[in-house]
Amino acid sequence: QGAKTIAYDAGMKALSVLPLHHSFEATVGMWCMWALGITVCINDSLRTLLPNMQKWKVDAMLTVPLMLTAIYRRVKRAIESSGKMKSLKLGLWLSRLLMKLGIDKRRTIFRSIHENFGGSLKTIISGAAALPPNIQQLFNDVGIDCLTGYGLTEASPVLAVTRINFNVVGSVGLPLSDVTLAIEGPADSRENAGEILARGDNIMLGYYQDEESTKATFTEDGWLKTGDVGYFDENDCLYITGRAKSCIVLANGKNVFPEEIEDIFMKYPGVKNIIIWGESSARGAIDLAARFEIDIADLPSEVNPESKSEITKYLQEIVSEVNDQMIQYKRVKWFIWDESELITNTTMKVKRDHEIARIRAALAQKNTDMHELKADYFSL
Structure with missing residues (x-):
C-alpha cells in the first residue's frame, strides 16, 4: 500500500534518519523504498544531517516534526543572518503567483535553499506526531513536497497520508x-x-x-x-x-486536547518544545499549565538571550497572544521554562506522564508549585 501511494521512481535516493527499530522507518523508510528500487542512505547523526544530504544528493527523506522544525529554523536563521529575508518573501509571493497561473518555477526561484539540501530533495514525509502547518507550507512553497502521514505500530504502521497531488496542509490526508x-x-x-x-x-x-x-x-x-x-x-x-x-478533563466537564494548543506555541521562535497539562488550583478547578523548552539561539533578536527576565517577558507575551485566540477554558494560566530537553521517545514524541511526573517532583523538591511560580524560569 505504501509503495502504491508514494509512487517514487526506481533509482532515486532516500535518507534514513530515524531509528530502524521504529515501525515507520522500518516499513516505509526501508522495505517500501527497496520495493520501489530506491537506494537508502543511512544518516549517522543529526550533526551531519545537512552535510550528508549535500554529499549524497538524496531525493526523499522520512522524518518527524521536531527534527523537521529544527531544520526549518536552522535554514531560517541562515537566511536572516545573510540579510535575505526580504528576498525570500518576494520569492514566495512571485512563486505563489506563478503557481496560480500553472507555472512551477519554485526550484529555480529558491535554488539556494535547495542547494542546502543537496539540490535533489523533492519530497519529505513527516510522521509520528503533528507537523506545524506553517512549516509544512513553507517547504511546499519552496518546491519540496512536504507530506504528512498518520498511523500506529498496530497498523503496520501507516493508515493515512497526504499526496503530492492532494496535499491539504494541516491534515494527514486520505486513508x-x-x-x-x-x-x-x-x-x-x-x-x-x-x-x-x-x-x-x-x-x-x-x-x-x-x-x-x-x-x-x-x-x-x-x-x-x-x-x-x-x-x-x-x-x-x-x-x-x-x-x-492526553485529554485534560476540566472541572466543568470540558475536554482539552493539549496537542492543539502546543502546535500553536511551536510556531514561535525560541520554542523548541512544549508540554501542557492540567494542574489543580486552590479553588478546586483544573487550569492549564505549560513547560517550555527554550532554544536560546532561536530567540528573536530583540530578546537578550543572557537575560532570564527578558525571556520570561517574551514568553508571557506569546502566552497572552495565544490565549487571545482561545476560548476561556483553553487558556494557559501558568508556565515555567528552561533549556533542558523534555523527556521524549525515539521519535521525539514527548512522554507526557514521565515529563509531568518529573516536573512535579522537581517542584516538590524545591517546595514550590505552579501557582506560586505563575510564569518564571525553573531549572529542571
Missing part, C-alpha cells in the same frame, strides 16, 4: 487504498472530534499472548481503536486533534 477509517460520533469538526477507528489487512491480529489488551483495543465488530481523536473534513481528509490518553 491508504486498502484501509477503512471511521470515527465514533459525528466528527464533522474539531469541536465534534471522536476516536479514530481503523480496519484493513494491515491491522494487527492482536497483542502476543495478551488477550485482555487485545480485547480492549478492538471493538466488538473488529475495528481497531487507535486511541487518537480526530475528524474528517468535507473532502474526507483526516485531521488529528489529540490523543485520548
